[in-house]
Amino acid sequence: MKHLLYIVSVILLLISCDSLHATKKGTQASISTKADVHSYANLSEISTKHLHLELDVNFENRTIYGVARHEMRNKGADTAIFDINGLMIQKVTIGQKGSEEEADMFIDKMDKDSVLGQALMVPIKKDTKFVNIYYQTTERSDALDWLDTNLTSSKTKPFLYTQGQAILTRTWIPLQDSPSNRITYSADVKVPNDLLAVMSAKNPIQKNKEGLYHFEMKKPIPAYLIALAVGDLEYHAFSSNSGVYSEPELLSSCAYEFDAIPKMISAAEKLYGPYQWEQYDILVLPYSFPFGGMENPMLTFANPTLLAGDKSLVSVIAHELAHSWSGNLVTNRTWNDFWLNEGFTVYFEQRIMESIYGKEVADILALIEYDELKDELTRIKASKNPEDSKLHLALEGRNPDDGMTDIAYVKGAFFLKTLENEVGRSKFDAFLKKYFETFQFKTVDTKQFVRFLKKNLLTKEHEDFDYQSWIYAEGLPDNCLQLHSTRLDQMEKLADDFTHNKVSFAPKITYKWKKVGKRRKKIKNVEQIKFQDHIVQEWQTFIRRLPRNLPQAKMREIDRYLRFSYSGNSELLTEWFILSANCGYASTNKQQITAFLSKVGRRKYLMPIYEALLLNKASRPMAISIFSQSKDHYHAVSRKSVEALIRETK
Numbered sequence: 001m002k003h004l005l006y007i008v009s010v011i012l013l014l015i016s017c018d019s020l021h022a023t024k025k026g027t028q029a030s031i032s033t034k035a036d037v038h039s040y041a042n043l044s045e046i047s048t049k050h051l052h053l054e055l056d057v058n059f060e061n062r063t064i065y066g067v068a069r070h071e072m073r074n075k076g077a078d079t080a081i082f083d084i085n086g087l088m089i090q091k092v093t094i095g096q097k098g099s100e101e102e103a104d105m106f107i108d109k110m111d112k113d114s115v116l117g118q119a120l121m122v123p124i125k126k127d128t129k130f131v132n133i134y135y136q137t138t139e140r141s142d143a144l145d146w147l148d149t150n151l152t153s154s155k156t157k158p159f160l161y162t163q164g165q166a167i168l169t170r171t172w173i174p175l176q177d178s179p180s181n182r183i184t185y186s187a188d189v190k191v192p193n194d195l196l197a198v199m200s201a202k203n204p205i206q207k208n209k210e211g212l213y214h215f216e217m218k219k220p221i222p223a224y225l226i227a228l229a230v231g232d233l234e235y236h237a238f239s240s241n242s243g244v245y246s247e248p249e250l251l252s253s254c255a256y257e258f259d260a261i262p263k264m265i266s267a268a269e270k271l272y273g274p275y276q277w278e279q280y281d282i283l284v285l286p287y288s289f290p291f292g293g294m295e296n297p298m299l300t301f302a303n304p305t306l307l308a309g310d311k312s313l314v315s316v317i318a319h320e321l322a323h324s325w326s327g328n329l330v331t332n333r334t335w336n337d338f339w340l341n342e343g344f345t346v347y348f349e350q351r352i353m354e355s356i357y358g359k360e361v362a363d364i365l366a367l368i369e370y371d372e373l374k375d376e377l378t379r380i381k382a383s384k385n386p387e388d389s390k391l392h393l394a395l396e397g398r399n400p401d402d403g404m405t406d407i408a409y410v411k412g413a414f415f416l417k418t419l420e421n422e423v424g425r426s427k428f429d430a431f432l433k434k435y436f437e438t439f440q441f442k443t444v445d446t447k448q449f450v451r452f453l454k455k456n457l458l459t460k461e462h463e464d465f466d467y468q469s470w471i472y473a474e475g476l477p478d479n480c481l482q483l484h485s486t487r488l489d490q491m492e493k494l495a496d497d498f499t500h501n502k503v504s505f506a507p508k509i510t511y512k513w514k515k516v517g518k519r520r521k522k523i524k525n526v527e528q529i530k531f532q533d534h535i536v537q538e539w540q541t542f543i544r545r546l547p548r549n550l551p552q553a554k555m556r557e558i559d560r561y562l563r564f565s566y567s568g569n570s571e572l573l574t575e576w577f578i579l580s581a582n583c584g585y586a587s588t589n590k591q592q593i594t595a596f597l598s599k600v601g602r603r604k605y606l607m608p609i610y611e612a613l614l615l616n617k618a619s620r621p622m623a624i625s626i627f628s629q630s631k632d633h634y635h636a637v638s639r640k641s642v643e644a645l646i647r648e649t650k
C-alpha cells in the first residue's frame with residue numbers, strides 16, 4: 001500500500017510540474033504530424049510495429065496490471081508520445097526485456113472534455129526501439145466492463161470484456177491509439193484459473209489449470225481492434241475455421257442461431273476475395289455489451305440479443321464478417337473517414353444477405369435502414385452540427401463517437417448502391433475487389449478513395465457521376481437509388497387499415513356448409529392474421545407506420561393477438577416500446593419495458609426507448625427510475641450516452 005501511495009504521488013507530481021512544458025511539446029507534435037486529430041501520438045516520427053502485452057487480470061480489484069512492450073520504428077525522434085486515458089502509469093523503461101533502463105516520462109494534462117485523455121511522453125534517443133510501459137487500469141478505464149456473477153448467464157462466474165473502438169483502447173493499454181497505424185501484437189494473459197481468456201487473435205478453445213494464456217495476432221491491425229474477454233466460456237465449432245464461444249448456458253442457442261456462418265464466409269469470399277484472418281469465431285457476451293456486434297479480428301464480439309431463436313437477426317453477423325474486409329483489412333485512416341469502414345460494410349453485408357436469402361429480403365433490410373436514414377437526416381439538419389450529414393466528417397475537438405450515425409452506415413451504403421446501379425454490378429464488383437486487394441493491410445482516407453474511384457471506376461462514360469455531393473455535401477443527393485418492396489407496402493396498408501378499423505387481428509370465424517356423403521356438414525373456418533405470417537422486419541414497418549397517438553384499445557388488441565410486448569426479438573420490442581411511450585401505453589407494459597431496459601445494454605435499443613420515455617411527461621419518471629437502477633450494469637459507453645440524453649431532454 002505504501003508503495004502504491006508513493007507511485008500515485010510521484011505521478012501527481014509529474015502531472016503538476018510538467019504540464020506546461022509537456023503541453024507545449026504535445027501541441028508541437030500534433031501540429032507537425034496532423035495524422036489524426038484524435039490521437040496525441042507523433043506517428044510520423046516514431047510508431048509501434050509490434051506490441052507485446054503482459055496482463056494480470058484481477059477480478060477482486062477490478063484491475064488489469066500490465067506491461068505494454070512497444071517495439072518501434074524510430075525515424076530519429078527524441079520523444080515517443082502515447083495516448084492514455086484513465087490509466088495509472090507506474091514507470092517507463094527503455095530497452096529489451098531483461099536489459100531495461102528506467103526512463104523519464106511526462107504526462108500532459110487531461111483535455112478539456114476528457115475525451116482524448118492525456119499524452120504520455122517519453123524522452124528517447126534517436127535510435128531507441130524498445131519502450132516498455134508499466135501500468136494499471138482504474139475505474140475510469142472505460143473500455144472495460146467488469147461484470148459481477150449476477151450479470152452473467154451462469155450467475156456463478158464473473159466476466160470481463162473490452163470495447164476499444166473508437167478511442168477506448170487507450171483506457172486499458174497505453175499505446176498510440178490511432179487507426180492510421182497498424183501493429184501486430186502478442187500477449188501473455190493471467191486470469192483466474194476457472195475462467196478462459198480470449199482475444200482478437202488466435203484463441204484457445206479450452207481452459208488450462210494455470211489460467212495462463214498466450215496470444216498472437218500476426219497480421220497488422222489498428223489499435224481499436226485489440227480486444228480481450230475473460231469468462232466461463234465454451235466453444236462450439238461450425239467448421240474447421242469457424243465457431244462460437246459463449247457461456248455454457250447459451251452455447252446450444254448460439255450453435256443454432258449462427259449456423260449460417262460457414263455459408264456467409266463462402267458467399268463473402270466469392271464476392272470480394274479470400275478471407276485473410278485464418279479463423280472466424282463469434283463470442284457471445286453478456287447483455288450489457290453496448291453494441292450489436294464488434295468486428296474484433298478472428299473473434300467478432302456479439303450481443304446476446306442476437307439470439308432471437310429464429311435467426312432473424314443474423315444480418316448483424318453478416319455485417320461483422322464483412323468488416324473482415326472493409327475495416328479490418330482496409331481501415332479508415334482517421335475517424336473522419338469512418339464511412340469507409342461502415343458504409344462499405346453495410347453495402348457488403350447486404351450483398352452477403354442477398355446471396356444467401358435473396359434480393360427480396362435484402363431489399364427489405366435496406367429499406368428499413370433507409371427509413372432510419374431519413375429520420376437521422378432530419379435530426380442532423382436541425383442539430384447544431386448540420387455538417388454531420390456529410391460522409392466525410394470534421395470531428396476535430398469532438399468525440400469520434402459523434403460520427404457513429406446512419407450517415408456513415410446507411411448514406412455510405414446507398415452511395416455504393418447508387419454507384420453500383422450507375423456502372424453495373426459486374427464492373428462494380430471488380431472495382432471493390434481491386435480496392436480490397438490494393439489497400440489490404442493498409443489504411444485509407446477519403447481523398448485516397450476518391451482518387452481510386454476516379455481512376456478505376458468513374459472513367460470516360462461515368463465521368464459526370466456526381467460523387468462530390470455524396471461525400472462533401474450535406475443531405476442526400478437526388479440521384480440516390482430508390483428501392484421498393486411490395487411486401488413492405490402491404491404492411492403499411494395493413495397498418496393504415498388497422499388504424500381506420502378496416503382490419504382486426506381478432507380471429508374472424510365463418511361457417512360454410514359442405515356436403516359430406518349424403519349429409520351437409522357445418523365447417524368452421526378461422527381467418528386470422530398471424531405473427532408468423534410475416535418476418536420481423538415487416539412487423540417493424542407495420543409499427544413504424546402506426547400513428548403516434550394510436551388509441552389504447554388498439555395497442556391492447558395488438559398485444560393480445562400479436563403479443564409484441566412479449567416478443568423475443570429486440571428490434572421489434574424496441575419499435576413497440578417507442579410507440580408505447582409515445583401513445584401513453586407504457587404504463588400498461590411497464591413491466592416488460594423495465595425488464596428489457598434493465599437487462600439489455602445495447603445502445604441502439606436503449607437510446608430511442610429512453611428518449612421516447614423521457615420526452616413524454618407521463619413516462620419520464622419511469623425512465624429515470626429504471627436508469628438509476630440499471631446504470632451500474634451498463635457499459636460506460638451506454639451509461640454516458642443515456643446520461644447525456646437525460647440532460648438534453650430536461
Ligand code: BES
Pocket residue numbers: 165166290291292293294295315316319320323342401404409604
Ligand atoms: N464497428 C461497429 C461498432 C462500433 C462503431 C463501435 C463505432 C464503436 C464505435 C460495428 O461493426 C457495428 O457497426 N455494429 C452495429 C451492427 C449493425 C450496423 C449491423 C451495431 O452494433 O448496431
Ligand code: ZN
Pocket residue numbers: 319323341342345
Ligand atoms: Zn460496423
